[in-house]
Amino acid sequence: MTISKNSQNALSENQPAALLPIQTIVKKLALPEQYVEQLGPYGAKVKLGLLEDVALPRRGKMILVTATTPTTSGEGKTVTAIGLTQGLERIGKSVVITSREPSLGPVFGMKGGAAGGGRARVEPADKINLHFHGDFHAITSAHNLLAALIDTHLFHGNDLDLDPASITWPRSMDMNDRALRRIVVQAGGKRDGHDRATGFLITAASEIMAILALATGRENLRARLARIVIGSTRAGEPVRAEQLDATGPMMALLTDALLPNLVQTSEGTPALVHCGPFANIAHGTSSVLSQYMGLQLADYVINECGFASDLGFEKYMDIVMPASGIKPAAAVLVTTLKSVTTQGEGNLERGFANLGKHIQILRGFGLPTVVAINQFPNDAPEELAKIEQFCREQGANFALSQAFSKGGEGAVALAEEVVRTIEANPEPKPISMYGPEDSAEEKIGKVARGVYGAKDVEFSDEARAKLAKFAEWGFGALPVCIAKTQYSLSDDPKLPGAPTGWTLHINDVSLSAGAGFLVAISGSMMLMPGLPKESRAALIDVDADGNVTGMS
Template sequence: MSDIEIARAATLNHIKDVAAKIDIPSDAILEFGPYKGKVSYDYLKSIEGRKDGKLVLVTAITPTPAGEGKTTTTVGLGDGLNRIGKKTAICLREPSVGPCFGVKGGAAGGGYAQVVPMEDINLHFTGDFHAITSAHNLLSALIDNHIHWGNELNFDLRRIAWRRVMDMNDRALRSITVGQGGPGNGFVREDGFDITVASEVMAIFCLARDLQDLEDKLGKIVVGYTREKQPITAKQLKAHGPMSVLLRDALMPNIVQTLEHNPAFIHGGPFANIAHGCNSVMATKSALKLGDYVVTEAGFGADLGAEKFFDIKCRKAGLKPNAAVVVATIRALKMHGGVAKDNLGEENVEAVRKGCANLGRHVRNVKMFGVPAVVGINRFSKDTDAEMEAVKEYCRELGVEAIVCSHWADGSAGTEELAHKVVELVEAGVDQYAPLYSDDVPLWDKMRTIAMQLYGADDIIADKKVRERFRELQEQGYGHFPICVAKTQYSFSTDPNLKGAPTGHVVPIREVRVSAGAEFLVVICGEIMTMPGLPRVPSANSIHLDENGWIEGLF
């Protein structure tokens, strides 16, 4: 059966029964129908004093069109840990609608390792993204309204830093002009759109500890500058209060279930290639108070999502990860070894060995943060024993174990061995998590450290204007901020066609944006766009309702 057929054939438990598995009382669940809910603020506050469980990160090799299955493995591992008697919760990001109708399709796991109800999760879910989009664009409206009514804060119209957002891929909105049509429509100026998942409001939403922290962070957003280059904040516009009102209910973590009826928190959704790629701090910290183990994922590979998890989320939230799983597939390793997609079904041990260089760098990247790792081989039906043995042999030389997983086909039974290994790593107590760089390292050097140590680059380069921007931000008091790199997810370099584990390249920096509320700098590298476009044949072309009203083509 297909993913959607498996999901639709499943019998779901009431969300209050699912929540009860981690001892959440029924009156703490705000229901969105029988299978979705939010956990109330009052209950979350009541558990703040509890001891934390153990935190496990799932990351992956560099993504390819062959697929890696990081979310599927996260769900499968969570179910596997529950299967061996560890009270476990899963923490995932909410999917963005843009990729669902673009190139990626659904993002709720697959096979017998899914979170459900998958159509709801992939579409409007509980409305969190709509709230974030509305809060962001309220701030946009308040900026132009302020300028229209006299510009008391002295905005320099050439230096407005706040762009609009929408949760859809639309390249035509990357650069626009607003205010046309006469004086009644405001002042004409250049503007543009990013996708909602790249919004600083999304980042703040996912890093906020509570509602007060949310409002404080929103108030610190730098929306523009005066002619004297003095920053103007959302607080000066009195925007942080109404923005918090729009986000009040959304900030409560969402809870759903896996196909095996285990609890899964799905909350927040920044991309990892253009944002920080982690689910909300609220969800993760709450889950840690409720379970023995928490399994979370960070977007794309250990050069992007995992690095930002360690260097931004863990640093800001005071989290201490205990172990990590690096997901790989034989198919993807063969692509990194030079095999074309059409030939992936043929055994090619030599290509697997060559592609393992990519896996090796991701494993070393994780270990660089002091976190012990295990490799999970997400098995496909055409993988051969010789190909899997090649990966195991390579991993033994790296000093890590590689474990074959069959969770897509077998659910938790397919990750039982991996679950035992994760527990072994955690209980060994050898984790020594530390960020890659300290707060007091200069901003330019932080970026250079990431590029050289994690990407295998020789150096970073930028034109005079960008270098001057680094210097200005350092002098303006942002020097302690971590770096959030925006670059292609398809390579360690900024060239998406450069597979494997390239070395000797340089990382070109195109732009630097300050996210003063989220407290990090977004460093945009290469040709990456913060508003994606649709492919030549978007997934939307195949999505429709059948004669019974069922959604077809989304998965």
């Protein structure tokens, strides 16, 4: 059994953190004041001038935190990443975590906030989980500005001869609202402003979120926004955002959101919290800019990758690493007794196949790996010992982590194991699963077989037609972002363990030209979630002193 969500919430809320002034965090990082824009007592934006400071070269080692196949409640990957950061500071290391900003969808939906929990949180957690520094608002506004400019263009005569049926750019909002998945809009006008079908996606799924997270600077952001493809002409040519004069105003909306946010963990360890792209239709990690800055300011940078190693981690290695030039030094694989047992359909030993496969995935990318066994209070010691023994048999380094209940103290053993592993492997050679010279079909096949364990890949006629069209438009060399279920290594969420002999089905492909990848869709992707019947919104309130309750 695991500790209940309500029990976790109570533990978290009954132990308020004594936050340090943000200037103290600035001093911990030896961050020059001219690069700091303070926003309140506990937060700041870090200016891009830091990136050009020759006195602060990149020196840090990047540690990616990923996980085994998750359950619906998650396996504490964020908690473990934050706890590891605190544990490293406790053993005297200079460290910063680069984590994603939470979306309001899960905050008010099912999983709750994404700022960690217990004694391992990024703070001020309630503000980070809600509006924070306005980044999500800016991204939502930029996304919807482009949508409005598209319909305005149709209304005023459609000089580009944009085919209304080809428009792929939806609208966006940062809230679960299933009623907005499919809508009909009418722009008016004499020619092309009649009714057309579109919809909303949640802000974390916006291509602009992925663009902001991958941008390496202001001019790179401008170039990425300009090349967003929103549809095609009636002659079949791509139409880009720059053709609608959208680049400049989107830049204006995003100029502050581009700056990474400096905050702290519940133990006062520095944290850069920035961007929050999905890990299925996008790459699922914090901004490249925050990672660059972290590598300049600390000896160790802890960076969480969304979902399990077959999703966020793979996308980091195949999309983010080649684009950013950041080469990780090691990986931490978070697992739990619940995750392994669930993958064994109630049998722990049978679930070891899933754990073993994820260890294999990390090693396949050339990274030294430490398994972090996230221990919950009610976990049976003898069952945890079985997981430890399996790791020994696999030749995998491992450590128990109790970051939720004990904070950095509970992650010291993990921190020490990570440092030992990095020092024993000072020059790792991380690799990508495919090269830029591979075709899109070859790239998908290499990920399917080399990462997921599939035997074959099957493309629908529609997927093949779109791949051919995107290649004709000049996007055939882009990396691929495979969107599939997070609940299985396969494309079937009900298929547990480490299945073999199965076929990955690619039923559709979409183009994220600004982000710089092709999205290969396997199954049905939920881009606008809905609230559950009993949502977490019912637990959230404000007390008499104005403090938000029920958030974690």
